[in-house]
Amino acid sequence: xxxxxxxxxxxxxxxxxxxxxxxxxxxxxxxxxxxxxxxxxxxxxxxxxxxxxxxxxxxxxxxxxxxxxxxxxxxxxxxxxxxxxxxxxxxxxxxxxxxxxxxxxxxxx
Numbered sequence: 001x002x003x004x005x006x007x008x009x010x011x012x013x014x015x016x017x018x019x020x021x022x023x024x025x026x027x028x029x030x031x032x033x034x035x036x037x038x039x040x041x042x043x044x045x046x047x048x049x050x051x052x053x054x055x056x057x058x059x060x061x062x063x064x065x066x067x068x069x070x071x072x073x074x075x076x077x078x079x080x081x082x083x084x085x086x087x088x089x090x091x092x093x094x095x096x097x098x099x100x101x102x103x104x105x106x107x108x109x
Contacts, residue, residue: 034089034101040066041085042106047071049078056084056102066102075107083108 044059045066054076056066066088075082085106091099 034091036087037090037100038088039086040088040102042083043085045082045084047075047077047080047082049076054078055099056082063098065099067099068102068104070104072107075109080109 040058045056046059048055048057048065054068054071056068056071058064058066084102084104086102086104089101089103091101
């Protein structure tokens with residue numbers, strides 16, 4: 001009986017400790033404090049490769065680049081035509097002109 005109580009207590013503390021850990025946000029590099037400047041819904045776009053990174057150009061855009069925060073590996077293909085939805089984030093003044101961080105909520109080929 002006492003062993004069961006000890007095991008339950010240990011499991012409880014493990015659960016509490018794991019739930020209190022700081023959330024490891026995979027989008028932390030995506031300017032988490034930046035406000036959403038605009039929402040993009042089901043827009044046609046092209047994935048472009050630049051060095052080891054990728055960016056997204058919306059169809060009809062002249063110079064705006066969307067820097068994706070969470071581009072899945074299957075979409076990391078240069079010149080891939082996609083349909084995207086998500087939140088474009090305001091960028092800081094020191095960032096390059098005409099770029100926005102982009103948190104993808106939906107993407108398809």
